[in-house]
Amino acid sequence: MANKRLVIALGGNALGNTPEEQLELVHNTAAPIVDLIEEGFDVIVTHGNGPQVGMIKVATDNSATKVGGTPSIPFPECGAMSQGYIGYHLQQAMQREFARRGMDKACASIVTQTVVDAADPAFQDPTKPVGAFFTEEEAAKLMEETGNKYVEDSGRGWRWVVASPAPVRIVELPLINNLVDAGMCVISTGGGGIPVVEEDGGYKGVPAVIDKDRSAALLAGEAKADMLVILTAVDRVCINFNKPDQEELASMTVAEAEKYMEEGQFAKGSMLPKVEACLSFVKANPEGKALITSLERAKEALAGETGTVITA
Numbered sequence: 001m002a003n004k005r006l007v008i009a010l011g012g013n014a015l016g017n018t019p020e021e022q023l024e025l026v027h028n029t030a031a032p033i034v035d036l037i038e039e040g041f042d043v044i045v046t047h048g049n050g051p052q053v054g055m056i057k058v059a060t061d062n063s064a065t066k067v068g069g070t071p072s073i074p075f076p077e078c079g080a081m082s083q084g085y086i087g088y089h090l091q092q093a094m095q096r097e098f099a100r101r102g103m104d105k106a107c108a109s110i111v112t113q114t115v116v117d118a119a120d121p122a123f124q125d126p127t128k129p130v131g132a133f134f135t136e137e138e139a140a141k142l143m144e145e146t147g148n149k150y151v152e153d154s155g156r157g158w159r160w161v162v163a164s165p166a167p168v169r170i171v172e173l174p175l176i177n178n179l180v181d182a183g184m185c186v187i188s189t190g191g192g193g194i195p196v197v198e199e200d201g202g203y204k205g206v207p208a209v210i211d212k213d214r215s216a217a218l219l220a221g222e223a224k225a226d227m228l229v230i231l232t233a234v235d236r237v238c239i240n241f242n243k244p245d246q247e248e249l250a251s252m253t254v255a256e257a258e259k260y261m262e263e264g265q266f267a268k269g270s271m272l273p274k275v276e277a278c279l280s281f282v283k284a285n286p287e288g289k290a291l292i293t294s295l296e297r298a299k300e301a302l303a304g305e306t307g308t309v310i311t312a
């Protein structure tokens with residue numbers, strides 16, 4: 001029987017905010033993923049890039065204002081750079097973990113493009129936070145200096161927001177599927193994929209950052225995954241989150257999740273997009289399941305001991 005296939009989406013706690021943090025954290029990230037591969041799952045790893053793509057963009061924009069500086073680099077190129085930089089650290093950590101366990105496994109990152117609709121209204125309304133967190137005063141100063149929009153991000157500080165169109169199609173999907181079918185561990189669609197539009201029989205990058213959980217849901221469907229696994233900083237999705245009557249959810253059906261969404265149980269910009277991504281996967285693939293849990297407890301969650309499972 002074929003191995004069960006997982007698409008694993010890694011959140012911010014798997015990578016951190018700086019190159020030093022990332023290099024250190026990826027080793028903690030690789031171990032629970034390799035646990036799952038060792039258990040016999042085929043794994044496609046995808047990851048966020050909000051802090052990283054913002055860091056690259058700001059670095060080149062700032063440098064461009066200085067004598068002898070670099071040119072400013074457009075968003076899609078920054079997205080491609082973030083995939084390379086994160087993929088490089090992640091694949092190194094995975095390779096080290098395979099070697100440590102004596103596993104004969106290969107892992108590689110694919111620079112992945114995701115087609116979006118040029119007419120997506122999201123281009124007119126930036127919502128995706130990228131880069132570092134600032135105080136309200138710092139954000140006001142940056143807004144004035146740059147003309148960029150900053151918003152408060154889930155109680156964590158103020159961040160630059162950019163357009164975040166819906167993912168429509170993953171260009172490199174056939175290649176990803178071939179590699180997974182051949183037993184490779186693939187890192188792909190990082191940062192939701194480099195946003196591109198179809199043009200003149202090819203593709204052209206557009207300035208945006210796609211939500212990685214939305215793209216993970218699309219990837220899981222297109223790669224015929226048995227399960228979409230969203231790994232974040234909490235073991236389970238909660239209702240009444242951070243309130244005295246907080247309750248952890250072991251499972252949710254689509255109908256239950258939609259009711260909780262109506263009640264406003266999942267914070268916009270943090271848990272809501274994850275639950276929405278899970279719903280979009282299980283609605284389009286009713287045989288599939290989605291799981292939201294923490295990176296540290298992924299193996300236990302796959303064994304049904306923790307995590308929140310979402311089913312059609």
Ligand SMILES: Nc1ncnc2c1ncn2[C@@H]1O[C@H](COP(=O)(O)OP(=O)(O)O)[C@@H](O)[C@H]1O
Pocket residue numbers: 010011012013048231232233234236237238239240241265266267269270271272
């Ligand atoms: N209802 C909820 N249940 C659990 N966590 C929630 C809920 N609402 C908001 N959160 C917060 O959402 C966070 C996950 O979102 P975020 O940090 O943006 O994701 P990522 O791991 O992709 O970086 C959790 O760590 C938690 O603090």
Ligand SMILES: NC(=O)OP(=O)(O)O
Pocket residue numbers: 011012047048049050051129190191192209210211212213
């Ligand atoms: N692209 C994306 O969704 O990145 P984050 O998860 O880091 O915000």
